[in-house]
Amino acid sequence: MLFNIYIKELIDSLRDKRTLLLTVFLPILMMTALTFFYENMISGDEGETYTLAVESGLSSEQEMVLNNIENVELVTVEDLQETLLNGDAQAAIVFEAEFDEKVQAGEVGNIEIIGDTFSQNTSNLIYLVTSQLAEYERILVTERLINADVDPGITQAVAIEQTELSTEDSNIMLLALLIPMILAIAISVGSSPAAADLFAGEKERKTMEALLMTPVNRSTLLLAKFLTISSVGTIIGLLTLTVVIIEIAFFTEHLKAAVNLGDQMILIFAVGIIIIILYSSLMGAVLMITSIIGKTVKEAQSYASPILMLAVVPLIFITGLSVNEFTLNHFILPFVNIFAIITELIFGIVNWQHILIVIGSNLAVIVIIFIISRILFSKDKWVID
């Protein structure tokens, strides 16, 4: 009986083509856009050429300093301000009138860099220019010290050596952010219409009364509907994950290089699928309650909207943390723990203790929500319009 109801509900949900189109393809589209955005962001500095505006009359020394900066093209203009406002250059540089003479005389030569740092391109260009000028200054200081018979090494009071603990490609952090977020959004947004339709929709269409008039136990009905919502979420989650894997594998270079799952690849994918099923079930259970409470599909969707925020809230707790900084709480807290465990998996870590805590914690919450739903589903007020 459970199987019959489940199959019918699944067919009914999957036949809603317009909703399905929006709920499946929108997250996939969003996923695709984000994947390429991140890929572009990572490779952003490599091919990008910035334009630096200068006034006419640069000395050969000044030109030599600036020409040495990679990916920077110099343009000589009359009005620096106007050039920047028109967007013809990302930044401008002005050497004071007697810059070379002052530098030769051992005095301070002033340089002004102009730009709007609200622009990422301007910030990048200013960073490149200041780095080059810092190097130029270091050479000048070294020359001056030698001329004054002073060992240039005297200026170095501290030697800093940074040892990188992580052997991972730094770009993997972006994937650790991207994949759980998109999966969470795709699953919650994707299963929301099915959830609203299966309870509130049935009340609205009065099929719920017809259903309750059959000799089928209400727990069986509830379980079948819950499984349907969870299945829709799982299908959408797996579809989204497949699309992102294909896109990363075949259409990106840097993101692909960042992923190194090693020998555990199959195991990681298997655990990933379990996590997707688990999250779909958790979200399905939460959305089921909003649909039981709602008298109409519209009402159920209104109740579900703030719940869908739960899909992205965990980012606040996870963003900026390395996998070593995750505490037990990150794996106990539902919703947050999904993000934490996926992040670990993306880093190629299979920690069974964490995985079992996540599964146990989510199953406990799902059971509690299911019991609450069953209580609500037995009351006329919530079941019959």
Added chain:
Amino acid sequence: MIEIKNVTKRFQDKKVSVTALNHVSFKVGEGEVVGLLGENGAGKTTLLRSIATLHTPTEGEINVGGYDTVKQSEKIKRRIGVLFGGETGLYNRLTTRENLEYFASLYHLSKHETKVRIDELTKMFGMRDFLDRKVDGFSKGMRQKVAIARTIIHDPDIILFDEPTTGLDITASNVFRQLVQELKQEGKTIIFSSHIMEEVDLLCDHVAMIHKGELVYHGEKEALYREENSRDLNYIFMSKLVRGTEGYAI
């Protein structure tokens, strides 16, 4: 067959208690067609839902075929078919056949029984042309046929219709009336609520009138006509409400 014994149903709306049914008692015999009359909000739907085991009476009890609606609801559900509204309770994305098959499975009909029953109902209701079409886009008349077929897929002895022709056009209403006549000939016990007096006059042999949750009248239709010396059910209904047994106010 259906015995309603001193049934009271109260709903708690925040801190206010609303009495939808107030000590209602009457019996419905096998094969009777009973018209349940009353204004909107009189308690007709609550009474039908209580008979259908969807509501638990606050006081009193209801027996259907010897079974208690609260304690033995599962047994009653196998013998009863309910349609709330004229053309409701259908899954639009499923075909007529899929709708019927689904409900047949919920009533534990075997595949063979389901096939036989769908064939019977298809002939009975003339649904051959749209048996394998999705319900979405059906006319009200077509939907109504499917809805009634769905209601009686398990061949129940008792059928309850709650305002079955409300919102339907004249053709769809006539379809319903013809179908009730056929079910009546099959010996089914039918209770249907309505405020269309002509419909009740045409189809019912018994009448029950409810006003503000209380039973104003129950008995044979012809006896009522003789008692009131009129065959105008509309007039009789209004005068019953005015007179009432305890002076009902309209």
